Structures are given as C-alpha cells and as structure tokens.
Amino acid sequence: TSEKKLLQIILLGQPELRDMLAQTELRQLAQRITARYHLQSLNRVELGAYVSCRLAVAGRKPRLFSDKALNRLYKLSGGVPRLINLLSDRALLGAYASNSDQVEVEHIKRANYEILGESRSAWERFVFQYGYRVVGTALGITLFVGLGVWSKPFLDSITPFVDSSVNSVVEVTKSPEKTISHINEQKDEVDVDQSSALQTHALVLKPENGEQVYINDFEEALSSSPESLVAYVEAPNPDTRLLQQVMEKSAPKSAGSIPLAAVSVDLGGREKGKKDKLQAFQSLFESWNLNYVEEPFQLACEFAQVNGLACLHKQGNWRSLIRIDRPAVLTLFNNQGQKIHVALLKIEGDFALVEHSGEKFRTSLDDIDRYWLGEYSVIWQLPPYKSGIVTPGQLKEGAWLEKGLAEINPETKDLSLQEQVIEFQRSMGLVPDGIAGSLTLIQMNNLLETDAPKLLGNS
Known part of the structure; x- marks a missing residue:
C-alpha cells in the first residue's frame, strides 16, 4: 500500500545462496535484505545437547548415546544437523536390532558405512586417515637430525666458555660460611613474612582457657571486601520471631563443638566458580546419601x-524456607554483582552451615540475608505414587493420602479426601485449595517422620 509493505520475503538456502547474492548484478536485492542468519555446524557440546533434546521430545529422558558414540558421531557428521539425524536414526535402528540398551561406537560406525558407503581399500583408508601423521612425523625427525648436524660445530666452539663458567661456580660453593649465613637470613625473613601473613589472614578462635587457635582453611574467605551494593537493600529480612521459635526447638549441640558464633565468613568476597552450582547440588544430594x-x-x-x-524452585524468604525445612541451594550475589550458588545445609541459632565451591564453613544468617534476594531450590522426597521407583504393594494416590492424613490427624478420617486435604492445609497455613501439591506433600513428609534431611537438624 502507500503506507506499508504487505509482503515479507524469506530466502532459505545452502551456503551457495550467500555467494549468489554477493554477485554484482544482484546487489540491489542484497541491499534490501534487513536481517541475515547463518546456521553453522554444531560443536561437540551442542551436538550432545541436540541429540538429548531430540530424544527428550520423543519421550526419552535418560541418556541413550554413550560419550564415545557421541564423539564418533561428531567426527563423522562434522556437526551438520542433517548428517546427525541420518546417522543417529540409523544407529538407533542398529542398536535395536542388536538388542542393545545403549547406542555405542560400533552402531555409529555401522550406520556411517550403510549411509555413506566405504568403497576405498584398506590401504587407501589408512593413507587417508593416518598419512598426514606419518608425513609429519618423518619431517619432524628429518628436521631434528638436520639441526643436530648443523649445530655440532657451533656447540664445539662454545665448549671452553661453558667449562670456565662451571669451574667458577664450583669455586664459589667451596666457601660455605657466607652461603649458610645468607640462607639463614633468608629463612628468617621468610618465617617473619609467614608469621605476619598468618596473623593477618588466619581465623583466631579464643576458647575459655585463653589459648589462641589459628585455623588457616579460610584465608581466602576472610579477605576484607566492601559490602554488597547489589543486594543489601533489596534482600528480604528474616522473620526474627519465627527464627527464634524454631531455633528453640532445635536439637542441642554436641558437647565440645565449636560455637557457631566464633566463625565469621564474608560471603560477598566469595568468587564465582565455574561449577559452584553443580557442587552445591552435589552437597545437597550428599545429605540424601x-x-x-x-x-x-x-x-x-x-x-x-x-x-x-524432586526439585522445588521458589522465590521466598526465611519464613518459607524454614517451613519447608530442607537443605537448599541459595542463589546469592557477591560484591561484584556476580551470581554464586551455595548449599545451605543446616541452621543453628543465628548461624548456618554453608558450602561453596567444595569448601564448608559457618556464617551468620544476617550475612546470607545481605546477599540473598530470596531465590532457592530444595530437594524433597516424592510420595510413592509420584515416584519413578515402583515397589510391590505400592499405594495409589488416594489411598496414600488418606492413610497419611488419617495418621497425622485421626479426627478428619471421616471426611472426604478433598476435605481432609483442605483441613490439613489450613492447619499448616497453606492455601486451602484441596490440591496435594509440592508444599502440601512436603509438610506431610515432615509430620510422617520420613527419612529426610532437615535444615533445622533434629528439631
């Protein structure tokens, strides 16, 4: 129309399309292209994710291709999606025909042979695959031998200078008095430096007997740093009254344990690790054995x-986290504004046991609150009817809920199942919608004495 164009044209093609549009006679068309996108070959990591995604869409979540099979698939396909699809489809058929539970390298090789063919002789395949290595090795040996022959006269000419230098070194080391005293002076300086560094960075604990105990495992965590400007204002404050109530119910500390208040770690000074999220979840799963x-x-x-x-990802505060009462992975922001992940394993009083990047330490709830915006993830135990683990005599959803709710509150056993769920939700301060969701099931697990790790210990 006179105001806008009604037709949009999308050009799809192989890389030759790019060369065609680059011709001079098509420059007017090329100048009217407002957006371009080129699909390149996938790399090794993208190939594995691509195969997993295609399998997940088909309904297969567990891994089906071994690492070696994916490596061979990447080598043979070059990361081209069309070849990946052809080889993978044929390899899946080969694995099925051989009654194999997993696609292995042999299936990929066989699929490549059946699709692309292999007409060359064994000698031609050897030359094609390894010929450049043989030629490179031969050239390297020739070059090495040639340099040795060429440099021999030069080495012979500088031998007298090297011998004189060695003699002078031997003569110096024959007078040990000055050397030993010099070494002792250096050792004293090193001891002084180490002592000062220890007093500066080491953690000092003062037991009742007055002796000072130095712990050196937290030197990096104790380095001074400015307070966080990213999360200090926006972080939710803990509900101190709720904390006080639940802490009073916590199990007593074991005799002889170090008071948590004696340890202070600056979370804002922690650096973002490449695998801190993985390590945080590993620590969570360790609590589940x-x-x-x-x-x-x-x-x-x-x-x-x-x-x-199962995983539960939430945005909340201390109140919601303590109600769930499970170890959690917290998303924090350090002084540089970087997102870091720590495992919150246990709460005792106003302090918590935390793990970050494989290092366990204790820190205050106030320090966590300073860098925490409320994002966390917990692991909780599924009821049998939701679990993928099937056991003999396993109860269905209705039967399991009725049995558990009757055990928690026998007074509601005569009500309908939905009414029992609503009454339980009301008693726990949950939304009384009558649906046994994640939070409802977690609270049932808490009262049914399931074998689950607790954030508050044996409270």
Whole structure:
C-alpha cells in the first residue's frame, strides 16, 4: 500500500545462496535484505545437547548415546544437523536390532558405512586417515637430525666458555660460611613474612582457657571486601520471631563443638566458580546419601527423579524456607554483582552451615540475608505414587493420602479426601485449595517422620 509493505520475503538456502547474492548484478536485492542468519555446524557440546533434546521430545529422558558414540558421531557428521539425524536414526535402528540398551561406537560406525558407503581399500583408508601423521612425523625427525648436524660445530666452539663458567661456580660453593649465613637470613625473613601473613589472614578462635587457635582453611574467605551494593537493600529480612521459635526447638549441640558464633565468613568476597552450582547440588544430594557425579546433559532434577526425589524452585524468604525445612541451594550475589550458588545445609541459632565451591564453613544468617534476594531450590522426597521407583504393594494416590492424613490427624478420617486435604492445609497455613501439591506433600513428609534431611537438624 502507500503506507506499508504487505509482503515479507524469506530466502532459505545452502551456503551457495550467500555467494549468489554477493554477485554484482544482484546487489540491489542484497541491499534490501534487513536481517541475515547463518546456521553453522554444531560443536561437540551442542551436538550432545541436540541429540538429548531430540530424544527428550520423543519421550526419552535418560541418556541413550554413550560419550564415545557421541564423539564418533561428531567426527563423522562434522556437526551438520542433517548428517546427525541420518546417522543417529540409523544407529538407533542398529542398536535395536542388536538388542542393545545403549547406542555405542560400533552402531555409529555401522550406520556411517550403510549411509555413506566405504568403497576405498584398506590401504587407501589408512593413507587417508593416518598419512598426514606419518608425513609429519618423518619431517619432524628429518628436521631434528638436520639441526643436530648443523649445530655440532657451533656447540664445539662454545665448549671452553661453558667449562670456565662451571669451574667458577664450583669455586664459589667451596666457601660455605657466607652461603649458610645468607640462607639463614633468608629463612628468617621468610618465617617473619609467614608469621605476619598468618596473623593477618588466619581465623583466631579464643576458647575459655585463653589459648589462641589459628585455623588457616579460610584465608581466602576472610579477605576484607566492601559490602554488597547489589543486594543489601533489596534482600528480604528474616522473620526474627519465627527464627527464634524454631531455633528453640532445635536439637542441642554436641558437647565440645565449636560455637557457631566464633566463625565469621564474608560471603560477598566469595568468587564465582565455574561449577559452584553443580557442587552445591552435589552437597545437597550428599545429605540424601546420594552421589551426584558430573555427567554430560544430566540435570540435577532429572537425577533426583531417578532416585524418587524432586526439585522445588521458589522465590521466598526465611519464613518459607524454614517451613519447608530442607537443605537448599541459595542463589546469592557477591560484591561484584556476580551470581554464586551455595548449599545451605543446616541452621543453628543465628548461624548456618554453608558450602561453596567444595569448601564448608559457618556464617551468620544476617550475612546470607545481605546477599540473598530470596531465590532457592530444595530437594524433597516424592510420595510413592509420584515416584519413578515402583515397589510391590505400592499405594495409589488416594489411598496414600488418606492413610497419611488419617495418621497425622485421626479426627478428619471421616471426611472426604478433598476435605481432609483442605483441613490439613489450613492447619499448616497453606492455601486451602484441596490440591496435594509440592508444599502440601512436603509438610506431610515432615509430620510422617520420613527419612529426610532437615535444615533445622533434629528439631
């Protein structure tokens, strides 16, 4: 029309389309293209994620391709999606035909042979795959031998100078008095430096007997740094009354343990680690007696589901976190505004046991609150009817809820199941919608004495 264009044209093609549009006679068309996007070949990491995504869309969440099979798939396809699809589809058919539970390297090789063919002889394939290595090795050996022959006259000419230098060194080391005293002076200086560094950075604990105990494991965490300007104002304040109530119910500390108030760690000075989120979830799974290892494309929440657990991601405050009463992964912001992930393992009084980047330490709730904007994730135990672990005689949803709610409050057993859920939710301060969601099931687990780690210990 006179105001706007009604037709949009999208050009799709192979890389040759780019060369065609670069021709001089098509410059007017090329100048009218407002956006360009080029799909490049996938790299190794993207290939693995691509295969996992395609399998997930088809309904397969656990891994189906081994690492070696993915490496071979990347080498043969070059990261081209069309070839990835062809080889993967054929390899899946080969794995099925051989009654294999996983796609291995042999299936990828066989799929490549069946799709692309292999007409060359064994000698031609050897030359094609390894010929450049043989030629490179031969050139390297020739160059090395040639340099040795060429440099021999030069080395012979400088030998007298080297011998005289060695003799002078031997003569100096024959008078040890000055050397030993000089070494002692250096040692004293090193001892002084180490002592001052220890007094500056080491953590000092003062027990009742008056002796000072130095702990050197927290030197990096105790380095001074300015307070966070990112999260100080926006961080939610803890509900001190609720904290006081729940802390009074906490189990007594074991005799001889170090008071938590004696330790102070500046969370704002913690640096962002490449794997701090992975390590935080590993620490959470350790509290469930599970070993979560780093495997490509295996998410923590998928690992939890395989073991009868589930993830809960929330935005809240201390009140909501303490009500759930499970160890959690907190998302904090350090002094540089970087997002870091720490595992909150236990709360005792006004202090907490925290792990970050594989290092456990104790810090105050106020310090956590300064850098925490309320984002956290917890692991909780699924009821049997939601769990992927099937056991003999397993109860269905209605039967399990009725049995658990009757055990918690026998007075409501004559009500309908929905009414029992609503009454339980009201008693726990939850939204009484009659739906047994995550928070409702977690509170039921808390009262049914399930074998789950608690954030407040044996409270």
